[in-house]
Amino acid sequence: MGSSLYFFALSRKNNCVAIKILNGYASQLNREDKLQELKVLQRLSCASPSPLPAETSTHSGRLLTHFYHPGIEEDGEHLCLVMKLLGSDVQAFRENLPNHGYLPLPIVKRILRHVLLGIAHAHARGIAHTDIKPDNIMMDLGSSWTTEAITAWLQANPPQTHPPERSLNKMVTSFVIQSLPHPSISELASGTFRLADWGSAQLVDHQTTDDITPLGLRPPEVVLSHDWDESVDIWTYGCIVFNTLTNRPLFKPMELPEKNATEEEVLLYQMISFCGEFFHEDFLRKSARSLDFFFLNCKLKKFDRYGRKTFQECINDSGFPFSTEEIEEAAAFMHKCLRLDPKNRASAVDLLKDPWLAS
Incomplete structure (x- = not known):
């Protein structure tokens, strides 16, 4: 079971909202500041500081209010986060x-x-999100999804439950996960998308864990236990650019028994091959795990040869009908994000000025 559940609810202002209910353990970690979701959402709910565009705050999480609800048995209180109701995530509607x-x-x-x-x-x-992936990118509900329309849909699709199960000393009934209808292509073309699920987010100046980001999206500084900051999101975003274009992952960490190579070692090899650069001595010297993977000459221990596969080739191999110009421009944009040394990556503000994304 996960650490949270989502529910529809009707607010006092007669608006439909989403309520994220954290389990007792996660709620206590938020109280102890070991998880930072509440604090992060409170910061995100403030307006963007100048000179950022005012619209930036409409594409991240926004907390409407929060409260605590008593739990049953020994579960403790549940932190309940009230947020704007959103529609489908990218992963779900693409399927x-x-x-x-x-x-x-x-x-x-x-x-x-x-x-x-x-x-x-x-x-x-x-704030660093640290968990950017397709199922954490969600679409705003269109103007047609009024409170009346959602109420009518709920009446036509009433909540369903699983058979009751025993939980310690009580019987509990859990609900079946149900989603609103997925958007059409025409709705996507005019839709608004938000970066959602800030449960793993970190305050950059008060990090509580280095265990962040799924392995295939994990930046090299995290793999190698180097210091990290908000630029981890730029690396992951570069991976998501490729995924959104092709519906495929860029990096595919896997074990290679013939080389006795672990998933992490294969991932580092793929980073070098696709990004077209090597790790530098200064970066590796400051990485606590570098000697687990590299010789002192900065070469990987398990790989003595390096194949080169450009981002252009990776995009072209997807089989989707992109023009040569489009592939070149997309690859150049990815290259600004996917630099092995985080200090060489573009910032989010700089990337917003890129002509490929603005066109």
Whole structure:
């Protein structure tokens, strides 16, 4: 079971909202400041500082209010976060699209620009999301989804429950996960997208864990136990650019028994091969785990040869109908994000000025 559940609710102002209910353990960690979701959402709910565009705050999480609800038995109190009700996530609606989840390029750029606006807003407030992935990018409900329309949909699709189960000393009934209908292509073309689920977010100046980001999206400084900051989101965003274009992951960490190589070692090899650069001595010297993977000459221990596969080739191999110019521009944009040394990556504000994303 996860650490939280989401529910629809009707607010006192007769608006539909989403309530994220954290389990007792996660709620206590928030009280102890070991998890920072409440504090992060409170910061995000403030307006963007100048000189960021005012629209940045509309593409990240926004907390309407919060409260605590008593738990049953020994579970303790539940922190309940009241937020704007959102629609489908990118991962979910792509699975329902024809042609292997391909999205037209203007929609891809719209999604990526909105996500980047959300990242810029977070970074300006000293927050790193640390868990950017397709199922954490969600679409605002369109204007047709009024409170009346949602109420009618709920009446036509009433909540369903699983059979009751025993939990310690009581019987509990859990609800079946149900989602609103997925958007059409025309709705996506004019939709608003938000970076959602800030449960793993970190205050950059008060980090509580280094265990961040799924392995295939994890930046090299985290893999190698180097100091990290908000630029971890820029690396992950670069991976998401490729995924949103092609509906495929860029990095595919896997074990290679013939080389006795672990998933992390294969991932580091792929980083070197795709990014077209090597790790520098200064960076590795400041990384606590570098000697687990590298010789003193900065070469990987398990790989004596390095193949080169450019971002252009990776995009072209996806089989989607991109022009040569589009591939070149997208690859150049990815290269600004996917630099092995985080100090060489572009900032979110700089990326917003890139002509490929603005076109």
